[in-house]
Amino acid sequence: MKIKVIKDILSANKQIAERNRRLLDSNGVFALNLMSSPGAGKTSLIIETIKRLRGKVRIGVIEGDISSSLDAEKISKERVPVIQINTGGECHLDANMTSPALDNLSLGEIDLLLIENIGNLVCPAEFELGEHKKVLLLSIPEGDDKPYKYPLMFHIADVVLINKIDLLPYLEFDLEGFSRAVKRINQNTEIFQISCTTGQGIEAWISWLVTNMHHPAH
Amino acid sequence: MKIKVIKDILSANKQIAERNRRLLDSNGVFALNLMSSPGAGKTSLIIETIKRLRGKVRIGVIEGDISSSLDAEKISKERVPVIQINTGGECHLDANMTSPALDNLSLGEIDLLLIENIGNLVCPAEFELGEHKKVLLLSIPEGDDKPYKYPLMFHIADVVLINKIDLLPYLEFDLEGFSRAVKRINQNTEIFQISCTTGQGIEAWISWLVTNMHHPAH
Numbered sequence: 001m002k003i004k005v006i007k008d009i010l011s012a013n014k015q016i017a018e019r020n021r022r023l024l025d026s027n028g029v030f031a032l033n034l035m036s037s038p039g040a041g042k043t044s045l046i047i048e049t050i051k052r053l054r055g056k057v058r059i060g061v062i063e064g065d066i067s068s069s070l071d072a073e074k075i076s077k078e079r080v081p082v083i084q085i086n087t088g089g090e091c092h093l094d095a096n097m098t099s100p101a102l103d104n105l106s107l108g109e110i111d112l113l114l115i116e117n118i119g120n121l122v123c124p125a126e127f128e129l130g131e132h133k134k135v136l137l138l139s140i141p142e143g144d145d146k147p148y149k150y151p152l153m154f155h156i157a158d159v160v161l162i163n164k165i166d167l168l169p170y171l172e173f174d175l176e177g178f179s180r181a182v183k184r185i186n187q188n189t190e191i192f193q194i195s196c197t198t199g200q201g202i203e204a205w206i207s208w209l210v211t212n213m214h215h216p217a218h
Numbered sequence: 219m220k221i222k223v224i225k226d227i228l229s230a231n232k233q234i235a236e237r238n239r240r241l242l243d244s245n246g247v248f249a250l251n252l253m254s255s256p257g258a259g260k261t262s263l264i265i266e267t268i269k270r271l272r273g274k275v276r277i278g279v280i281e282g283d284i285s286s287s288l289d290a291e292k293i294s295k296e297r298v299p300v301i302q303i304n305t306g307g308e309c310h311l312d313a314n315m316t317s318p319a320l321d322n323l324s325l326g327e328i329d330l331l332l333i334e335n336i337g338n339l340v341c342p343a344e345f346e347l348g349e350h351k352k353v354l355l356l357s358i359p360e361g362d363d364k365p366y367k368y369p370l371m372f373h374i375a376d377v378v379l380i381n382k383i384d385l386l387p388y389l390e391f392d393l394e395g396f397s398r399a400v401k402r403i404n405q406n407t408e409i410f411q412i413s414c415t416t417g418q419g420i421e422a423w424i425s426w427l428v429t430n431m432h433h434p435a436h
Binding site: 037038039065066067068070089090091118119120121122123126139140141142143145146148149150151152164167170171 | 309336338361370
């Protein structure tokens with residue numbers, strides 16, 4: 001019975017996600033769903049991405065948080081349109097919450113929409129929002145065992161960014177073993193090592209992003 | 219309607235949690251519910267705690283994971299009884315999952331039960347398991363804004379451990395501002411700075427633990 005309910009929720013979500021995606025497509029907006037643990041660096045990645053693409057790509061942001069608007073305030077300083085979604089306790093965004101946020105953005109004036117999900121490696125993996133690609137951010141201090149512990153998240157990720165790579169000298173993290181584990185779960189995912197602090201690897205990420213925006217293949 | 223369902227789930231959970239707590243009490247077991255983001259160091263804290271209390275306190279462990287048993291294997295090397303709960307996708311432990319795990323431990327041979335919850339700062343805060351105290355582990359790399367973003371978790375925590383304090387020189391983290399924010403949400407919580415890598419602050423944590431075991435005040 002419980003499984004039935006969950007399936008119905010997911011199936012209803014999928015329908016709304018498809019409607020969101022059609023709305024984005026009809027406005028020529030390429031959308032990313034950014035997922036990670038709390039504090040892995042989603043907001044920093046968004047700010048770095050805005051800075052690198054300023055004047056080239058028109059960016060909009062949807063910020064998902066349980067109750068605060070701290071990250072939306074940080075991002076609005078970059079002078080891009082930001083809509084805050086407060087889930088009021090829910091541990092993930094879903095397509096239904098995303099829909100009114102889309103209605104509140106001027107989609108015709110946006111090329112790239114960055115959606116920052118709730119910091120959580122579990123439930124966000126189950127709910128499509130209408131995005132074109134799913135970005136998973138994992139940071140060095142979290143440890144290299146995460147693919148084993150949160151396999152669904154790695155299974156659905158189109159790209160995995162290993163953030164805070166500048167902390168590698170201070171921590172034990174087996175980069176090769178991690179990448180092998182990720183590829184075993186999802187051989188199509190791409191992996192980049194980045195640091196939003198030092199800028200390492202950000203060019204490669206931006207290049208992936210721009211390439212996918214122009215050849216979305218979805 | 220939806221809220222009604224959630225309330226019923228939480229109220230049913232609370233009843234089972236109380237039954238679990240009575241079972242623990244009748245066996246003289248003091249139980250902790252350890253919660254954190256993925257990779258904040260719950261398993262390392264459990265291992266440090268076992269090492270410091272070996273020969274003095276008989277410890278048992280319940281390991282919550284979505285699908286793997288990596289952490290349970292690490293902990294079983296410390297020669298303590300470990301029960302693995304795999305939630306099969308659920309992002310938190312609940313009292314109902316905890317109950318059969320308790321039945322599979324020889325509670326009469328345990329003084330202290332450490333329950334490692336799923337790595338998640340959201341939903342675990344809503345589900346009591348039958349524990350006597352709630353321990354929230356937050357690590358320096360996650361950033362000092364977490365009390366604003368996950369207020370319920372800080373609201374319910376009896377103790378907040380700031381782990382990976384050895385990484386402070388490499389990261390921006392406002393310890394005073396963080397502690398002020400925590401105290402604003404929950405003035406009764408105690409805060410310790412620790413490092414499971416260097417051992418810093420572990421004595422203070424062990425001292426808190428032993429004091430609370432003997433004067434549980436629950």
